[in-house]
Amino acid sequence: MLRPEYQPTVRVRGAFNLTPIRQGSDGMLMAFARSVAAQIEAEVAAITSRRERALFQDYMEACSSACPGPVLALNRDVVMMNEQLGTAVTGPDHYALLDHAREIAEHPRLEGTRSIALPSGRVTELRVGRCRREDSDAGAVFRVRLIGRPQPAPAVSAAPAHSNLGLVGSSPHWLRAVADSETAFAAGTWLHLLGEAGVGKKTLVEALHRAHGTGRRLETAEAPLSNAPAVTERWLHDIGELLVVPTNVLVLSDVHLLGDQLRQRLTSLLVRLDGSATGQLVITSQPSMVGADDRLDQLCGASVEVPALRHRYGDIEHLARFFLRRYRPSGESGFSPDALTVLQRCPWPENVRQLESVIRGLARRPSGRVIRAEDLPPECRVSRTRSSPPSRRWNATPFCVG
Template sequence: MPQPQPGNSLAVARERYLEVAEDPGRVRPLVVASWQRSMEYGVKSGEISAPYIENPNLDVPLTKAALPILDRLFEQLAGDAVAMMITDHQGVVLSRTVSDEGLTTRLGRVQLVPGHVYSERYVGTNGIGTALASGRPAVIAGNEHYVEALRYFQCAAVPIVHPTRRTLLGAFNLTTTRQGSAGMLMALASSTVRQIESEIAAISSRRERALFQDYLAACASVRPGPVLAVSREVLMMNEQLSAAVIGPDQHALLDHAREIADDARFEGRRSIALPSGRVAELRVSRCRREDSDAGAIFRIRLIGRPQLRPPAPEGSRRADLGLVGSSPQWLDAVTACEAAFTSGSWFLVAGEAGVGKTTLVEAVHRAYGAGRRLVVAEPPSSESPHASEQWLHEVRDRLAESSNVVVLRDVQLLGNGLRRGLRGLLADLDRAATGQLIMTSQPTTAGADAHLGDLLDTCVEVPPIRHRYEDIEQLVRFFLRRYQPNGDRTCSPEALAMLQRCPWPENLRQIESVIRGLVRRPAGRVIGVEDLPPECRVSSRNVLTAMELLERDAILRGLMHRNANVQRTARDLGISRATMYRKLRYYGIVPSSLS
């Protein structure tokens, strides 16, 4: 079959589907729409290319609720050639159970095993990916699969939704090679998901009660002071905290607290620099019940007084490096990167997409890397044995030049085999006779790669924009000057305040895109609130949970990538239009039109 090209219309997707459909008279809109998305993603129909995430996080309510239920179901289906799988909301296979050896082998050949990502973006139309993309139960049988290697299977997948938050947690999937079993598979999958969602509700209720008890105990101590309780779904603060920490300080504190609470291993003390100049000293204790982490209790001590800072300079405190920003978190990252670079260390620069990791490395190299060549290597486009061997050979050759500074970007995208090869290559090198190695990485659901980290000397954490509240004004002015060097357009105080409240899920990349779009649009000299694009009009007064933050950011990205089209964004996220408008109001997102 000819390989479809991205960007084809729905009619072309329908035509391609009809070419392989067993019964062209029964064309299902769900499948045709999925084929269209698969073509837009550029999925190759002739090969399987499901990315692999090493050590996905299984310590989540979804797996705790689902695995005992799947164990019981496995006993009932023992001997049947049916595979049961649980995935997270991104399509990462978290668990797979199958008793038939032949089916196990077939699933291995198509990478349908734990750790691989089976979303439509990578594998095209399939039960798991299509259920997650559409938000509806999906049966994909035979030639309805987009990738040819999957057309031997019948799959029934049902989304798993949090019973109270209504956020997408993942999917339950049943796969078999037995023909004509779609009805049975869907009935069984739907029944199993109802049981899983019921157990999630029970676990959430127990966790919330446990966290509330620990929160009350902390507040009832002799000298309670400011107290905060945070879990994935709950946030509570006492009056002392809500009165003592307000405005940007409160936003910064809650962002840090959510991230700390998400790390079930952290317990102890941590100090946070707040935008006002004060320091919040956090004493963190975990709330653990029934061998499960229910969240974290924060006892908070505030050090110092709010400082009235002079207006930020037009450029940057680090003008010598050409970098914009003066927040303590950002300056700490710059200083750490300078120290690691000038000492010749091998180090990792970690941070979310778009925070400026590569920009930071390039700036430090310009300042301190005289006579040394900066070489940037991307992950290989394919992890076939030949492509992997060639990529590792190129990395070895570049490091062999002692005057080179080699930057390996986005190492979180490397598959398990390539990671092992890279570890072996680096372990065999003589550090004294090689170039300097720097890696960049984004957070993933994978566990830390301790073996790869052992070969590096240090890690530099680059903060996301939402933790650099005071830098947003400087960044906005910087990009205004870049894209209108002879212009005099400025932001009104109201527009600037709204830009500072924006969560910026894509960080610097998104700020630059927004300002570039504003400059290109005809408008007056002063940019007002009405000129801002939809993704910047966030004015929610609600204290959002970690799950709600993820959902809000997904909606913002959807609107940004679909030209503020609410109906298309709702359809692509798998929710109804009415639900989308309700969420827009709740999160304070104001698109330019709500027609």
């Protein structure tokens, strides 16, 4: 049964052109158009039906096992969860869980078990089981393990929430990434920071260095712009020179941009230096670009994933107020509730960097009045489709929709 609020929405899937067909009456053309459209619609429905049947079969097998526990199955259009999961995960946790599960389902290389911090403070482990169809759109089935209990939500404050390092944010996933990074950095462990562009990896490293880098010099090396032998040789030489200085903290930025050959040569260089009296190494990259068998990642004693802004639900308001104070220090204006709602619904594909850019642009406008939803740029008015309810949800025994 489909609940009324989850009825399918109409979406354009394609178009065909009748202009080359000049013979026949308008009535014949319209009849032909209807016939072609019906055939296309039937084929799309058949493909979708096969995908959903395959997903449903795998989901039912997971639910009928001896100890099923909470089970989730989804693809781009359908979400199914059993009663155990539907009653255990609600509110912001519900949408956060779907957010992460959908991202995992869309990346075939992401297998195994992934631990995710939910907005309530609980941790959930998602064990991925791919749908048996080879079609990447078929979806995935997850066995879910919930750890801990929801923590009371903190009172909403106009002041930005800061970590011990002075970084804005208090979402569990963010605080966990900061704490794990700080532990590794303070111990002198080589650290790998993974995260999408703009999530704040550079800001995090700078904060760690301010707090624990007394007497040490922070150096940064970016991926070379050219693969010319002379350029790469010089780049590798410079890295070796910087890293042999024990008082250096060397940040290798965006190593996912390195070609395979240069990546292998860099790995060999670091293997030779590892274990000797060297400086501390921090490398940054994007998570979708790093394979599970990456040797460069394995050289680091700690690997931490910095969460995307769309996964830091409660921090968007604090970050927006923080940036407004930075770029309009007089504090003569703030945000209306509807403006904050729009900001929180935005998907922020460029993460904190994009949010800062938007607030910087708003701060240039005449001060003295509250920023409302209509003042926000068009890019902010695109709702977060990942966290919103999907177009179709199924509700039938033995599963339900939370």
